[in-house]
Amino acid sequence: MRTTTAPPSAGHRPPSPEPRPLRPDPARRRVAARERFAAGAFMTPAVLLVGVVLLAPFATTVYRSFFDDHRHSGFAGLHNYQLFLTDDALLRSVENTLLWVVGTVALPFALGMLIACLTDATRWSRFARLCVIIPYALSGAAVAVVWNFVLSTDGALNQLLSAVGLESLSTSWLLDWPGNTLVIICVNAWQATGVAVILILVGLQGIPPETLEAASLDGAGPWQRFRHVVLPQLRPVSIIVIGMSLANGLKSFDLLWVLTRGGPGRATETLAVSMYQETFLLQRPGAGSAIAVVLTVIVLGASWLYLRRQFDEKGA
């Protein structure tokens, strides 16, 4: 689980504790230089590690995406990016990624909202909440193991269906496109809804009860109260929940890899899996790099959804 949440804009602290003297004398300047040197020493490990281990490889990947995958790799311009329009496996992967985008925006948010609102005040809500939150504490790989057990042809779901006489509905859940992708998106929602519930509950507790009482006194029914009082107040939380589950869904690799390896064939791959497939299994690093770059653009776009809010707030 990797939760990325919005950074408050970094630039609005008072610039420097010491007021700058009108004519800096050398002694003072030496002190200032030493201070900066000390600050540098505290930052160096983080900057160096992130720069060398993360940002430099990122730059290399962007660069590599403009070179082809022949034996003597040469400059190929946008050729690797054109694969998104011509390569069947990649086209399927893009389709799947779009389905994932829709599914990860809609499902965890809608289910999280439903569960959070329903369990906000009922007696045995703690149990219901626990059920939803447990999967969030599991790794994507463990979730895949559990659902493989449920979804495989002789798995629990088909067994249940035939036990209640709905044998005609039982099918190979992970075999045919687009059903398999939709099923996996639901599995992802099974895991991702927990954190949405937690966040929305926190948001619900922040709503002053007086506003709800006032709305009731004005004759608003439960639905109207939800629609016109609760939902607007949950707007900031909603943006975080949607942005977070979108970014996490797009980056999700382990669930798909352990559940289907992107298969059958390459039918359930999303871009996150296609990159690994192309780079390491099919030995097409140029194509893989281009996929990684496109994935980065989409993830940054999704993150921008909720990063932006912070800047609006601070008026930057």
Added chain:
Amino acid sequence: MTMHFGRVLRNTVLILLSLLWAVPSWLLLVNAFVPAKEYTGTPHWLPGSFGLFDNFSQAWNEADLGPAMGNSLLYAVVGSLVAVLIATGAAFAVVIMPVRRRVLWFWLIYSGTLLPLQVFLRPLFLSYARFDLYDTQIGMFLVYATISIPFAFFLMRNYATTVPREVVEAARMDGASWWRMFWQIHVPLSKSAMVAAFSFQFVAIWNDLLFGITFSTSDNIRPAIAALSELQGSYSAVGPPVVLAGALLVSLPTLVLFFSAQRFFVNNLKLTR
């Protein structure tokens, strides 16, 4: 009358949803207990005889889950510990010390957590092969510690902005060095935030699969999730109960941590809003 109907509807929806969420977890638990030899090819719905520990030990030996969990523990503990210390130092510098271009430094370090892991893979893989870091514990530690720094830095930076400036200024007046201020004032003040950042990164490292399968192959190097992924690959050979027991075993540390530190997680999600 309508009130009554509303309550019934609400409870029905709630029961259905809870079941939908509970049943897969329940099946995991029940079938991990079924002795592998008694498993007849159809899932069990009710607990029967007790074979959990046999399944555990089979998973432990079959997929070498034991050494893999040791590796994961090492990477997750040392990696996030080092990452949190480095991140706390950087946050201290960016927020409290007089630094120019704070925004630049902030984004330089923070950007690492916004990028998908896939963009780092191949260049890192090639450098690892070249510098003999591929399939080594130090290589795994390096990549895990580094990937944990940006988000830990983000949490620690948010926390550092809440530390009252007077504390720092008083210490400055007394002529304390930055080094002493960091260790004797800032770190003790930030302890709870550091524990929270540590648990977050512990879970993130423990649950990683992508780096595990890319940068390691041998049994005594690779992390537990990579071993579980391989165990799932031999699903029909070892039988579902063993695989499920393996998944349960690998999930135990994060489950325990999550529920013992639930308040930490929730508070932190609040903190980062």
